[in-house]
Amino acid sequence: MFEGLILFGRSIGGFLTAESILWALGASLVGVVIGALPGLTATMGVALMTTLTLKMAPAQALLVLVCTYVGAIYGGSRSAILLNIPGTPASAASCLDGYALARQGRAGYAMGIATTGSVMGTLIGMFFLALFTPLLGNVALKFGAYEFFWLATFGVVISGNLTGDDPLKGWMAGALGLFLATIGQESVYAFERFTFGTRELAGGLSLVPALVGAFGFAELLMVMRERRPPVTLSALDSVIPRLRDLWKYRRTIVRSGCIGTFIGIIPGVGEDSAAWTSYAAAKRASVEKALFGKGSVEGLMAAETGDNACVPGAIIPVLTLQIPGSAPAAVLMAAMLIHGVRPGPLIMVESPQFVYDVITMMLFAVIGILIYGLVLTRFLVQVLRARYQVIVPIIFVLCAVGSFAIAARLFDVWVMLAFGVLGFALRLLNYPMAPLVLGLVLGDLLEKSLRRGLVLSDGDVTPFFTRPISAFLCALLVLIVLSRFIRWRPRANRAV
Amino acid sequence: MRSDAAQGVAWALGGGLIVYASWAMDRLERHGAALYTAPGLVPGLLGLVLVVLGVALALRKRGISACSPAIRWGNTPLVLALCLGYAIGLIGRMPFWLATFVFVTAFIAIFEYPSRRRMALAPLYGAATSLAVSNLFEAVFLVRLP
Numbered sequence: 229m230f231e232g233l234i235l236f237g238r239s240i241g242g243f244l245t246a247e248s249i250l251w252a253l254g255a256s257l258v259g260v261v262i263g264a265l266p267g268l269t270a271t272m273g274v275a276l277m278t279t280l281t282l283k284m285a286p287a288q289a290l291l292v293l294v295c296t297y298v299g300a301i302y303g304g305s306r307s308a309i310l311l312n313i314p315g316t317p318a319s320a321a322s323c324l325d326g327y328a329l330a331r332q333g334r335a336g337y338a339m340g341i342a343t344t345g346s347v348m349g350t351l352i353g354m355f356f357l358a359l360f361t362p363l364l365g366n367v368a369l370k371f372g373a374y375e376f377f378w379l380a381t382f383g384v385v386i387s388g389n390l391t392g393d394d395p396l397k398g399w400m401a402g403a404l405g406l407f408l409a410t411i412g413q414e415s416v417y418a419f420e421r422f423t424f425g426t427r428e429l430a431g432g433l434s435l436v437p438a439l440v441g442a443f444g445f446a447e448l449l450m451v452m453r454e455r456r457p458p459v460t461l462s463a464l465d466s467v468i469p470r471l472r473d474l475w476k477y478r479r480t481i482v483r484s485g486c487i488g489t490f491i492g493i494i495p496g497v498g499e500d501s502a503a504w505t506s507y508a509a510a511k512r513a514s515v516e517k518a519l520f521g522k523g524s525v526e527g528l529m530a531a532e533t534g535d536n537a538c539v540p541g542a543i544i545p546v547l548t549l550q551i552p553g554s555a556p557a558a559v560l561m562a563a564m565l566i567h568g569v570r571p572g573p574l575i576m577v578e579s580p581q582f583v584y585d586v587i588t589m590m591l592f593a594v595i596g597i598l599i600y601g602l603v604l605t606r607f608l609v610q611v612l613r614a615r616y617q618v619i620v621p622i623i624f625v626l627c628a629v630g631s632f633a634i635a636a637r638l639f640d641v642w643v644m645l646a647f648g649v650l651g652f653a654l655r656l657l658n659y660p661m662a663p664l665v666l667g668l669v670l671g672d673l674l675e676k677s678l679r680r681g682l683v684l685s686d687g688d689v690t691p692f693f694t695r696p697i698s699a700f701l702c703a704l705l706v707l708i709v710l711s712r713f714i715r716w717r718p719r720a721n722r723a724v
Numbered sequence: 725m726r727s728d729a730a731q732g733v734a735w736a737l738g739g740g741l742i743v744y745a746s747w748a749m750d751r752l753e754r755h756g757a758a759l760y761t762a763p764g765l766v767p768g769l770l771g772l773v774l775v776v777l778g779v780a781l782a783l784r785k786r787g788i789s790a791c792s793p794a795i796r797w798g799n800t801p802l803v804l805a806l807c808l809g810y811a812i813g814l815i816g817r818m819p820f821w822l823a824t825f826v827f828v829t830a831f832i833a834i835f836e837y838p839s840r841r842r843m844a845l846a847p848l849y850g851a852a853t854s855l856a857v858s859n860l861f862e863a864v865f866l867v868r869l870p
């Protein structure tokens with residue numbers, strides 16, 4: 229307990245420099261702007277910023293990425309409230325009551341509630357991050373190759389199950405991601421697979437250019453598909469949150485914060501599920517059920533608290549298991565590996581300080597979104613008037629040059645382009661992107677764990693099914709898959 | 725290609741190709757590799773998963789989305805042509821700053837048509853982007869741009 233506080237204090241001391249504060253505030257603003265612009269997601273923001281922070285010191289680079297991530301999830305609420313268009317999928321639930329409040333002339337008040345909910349959600353998530361990471365780290369020390377194989381599989385399957393309208397297509401996207409991760413030399417014999425004699429593919433597909441393509445380029449193609457009508461914005465009232473709202477909805481805040489964090493911990497689920505689940509739970513428990521969907525402050529508070537609490541939650545399995553809880557967390561994990569940080573079961577043994585560094589980074593992000601939420605409201609409203617005809621080519625230049633900068637080779641730009649076109653085609657055909665990303669990121673772990681497990685058991689597959697944790701994960705997976713085959717209905721309310 | 729059935733067949737065929745390629749892959753038995761350590765094991769299993777899921781997609785009955793509505797392409801072909809033209813045709817064949825200037829200016833001018841005032845601003849955006857990105861990467865990040 230006290231050791232944790234000392235480490236946390238040391239982290240705050242380390243980051244309390246003018247340079248870090250400026251990076252944190254700048255990155256939070258970039259995140260909020262990216263999140264506010266419909267069509268550009270947190271995953272894209274983190275992927276793009278990963279390429280821009282390659283040459284920075286690891287601590288500063290990760291500070292920028294964490295602040296971008298938190299800022300983008302928060303920023304999505306701006307367009308949800310003012311335009312009824314979720315800036316990111318995570319803000320889809322906020323449209324229901326946020327836009328209704330704006331139509332009642334209370335857009336500023338709704339944004340204040342969104343800011344309060346996001347700040348409280350992130351703080352609750354940070355608390356659980358500090359609490360659970362050491363505990364989960366201890367449990368993870370008992371995991372072997374068999375358990376990691378099932379965890380990686382579980383992450384991809386559950387992501388496919390929950391992140392789109394159609395689980396079958398989600399699983400296919402996940403399997404495709406896992407397959408793409410096998411391209412290049414395999415780890416045991418350095419045998420080249422599916423490289424077709426291309427030297428550049430021998431080392432495998434570069435993860436960051438692939439992610440920049442699948443999220444950056446593909447999203448640009450999606451937003452440019454149609455010309456958008458001119459933006460009409462509601463008038464703003466006061467954005468200053470009221471303390472009595474905080475007190476009145478304290479139970480909703482705590483409940484949504486807990487739900488958001490726990491959904492974040494589940495590998496591959498993500499912020500949009502956290503927001504919807506928190507919203508549904510708030511509606512069930514509310515005495516003002518009839519107001520939900522018609523401008524319920526409680527509904528908006530629940531959705532915003534839930535999605536932002538999911539961010540620290542999604543980082544817990546990254547730190548302890550090297551399994552991301554969401555698509556942006558997957559990109560963040562890739563960035564950690566690039567910067568030489570090795571998350572995983574040993575993190576509390578080898579570098580416990582890093583866990584508290586991440587919590588401090590989140591604290592800086594919270595301060596950033598609080599400032600922007602209260603002070604820069606009118607600027608952020610103007611951001612929504614930004615012309616995509618101008619933004620898109622600039623972002624594409626960053627996608628291209630960022631992909632090139634990683635290894636100074638044009639081949640990575642082509643990888644970005646290929647994944648952009650692939651991601652665009654899959655989106656058009658209603659395949660979710662999150663499982664593809666999870667597959668790409670977890671493919672290596674899945675393959676290594678499977679082959680290591682088989683070598684350890686001399687080809688015997690029974691340990692995969694008989695060890696207690698493996699058996700539990702396997703049974704859970706079978707149940708999830710079977711439940712989809714037995715009751716196969718599209719979810720109608722996920723307008724993401 | 726839009727119906728689930730056609731997509732399912734395409735996935736199953738793709739998965740089948742992966743299975744075949746994995747099976748035909750060198751199993752490195754001369755190096756003492758067992759079947760369960762063969763390089764093609766994991767991609768082969770994933771190909772099999774794609775075949776099964778593809779068949780399931782092709783065979784299932786889902787009233788409302790069995791055949792998706794027609795895809796609206798809108799500006800996509802033009803955007804794609806401009807972006808691919810920049811990334812494949814311009815980068816590496818001329819100085820980066822010039823390629824970026826040409827791309828950003830052309831992109832904005834094309835999509836701002838017919839507003840002459842906004843089209844006139846396109847070269848300004850192009851020059852500013854080219855200058856900012858080139859300097860950021862070369863002077864700050866010390867990356868040698870193509």
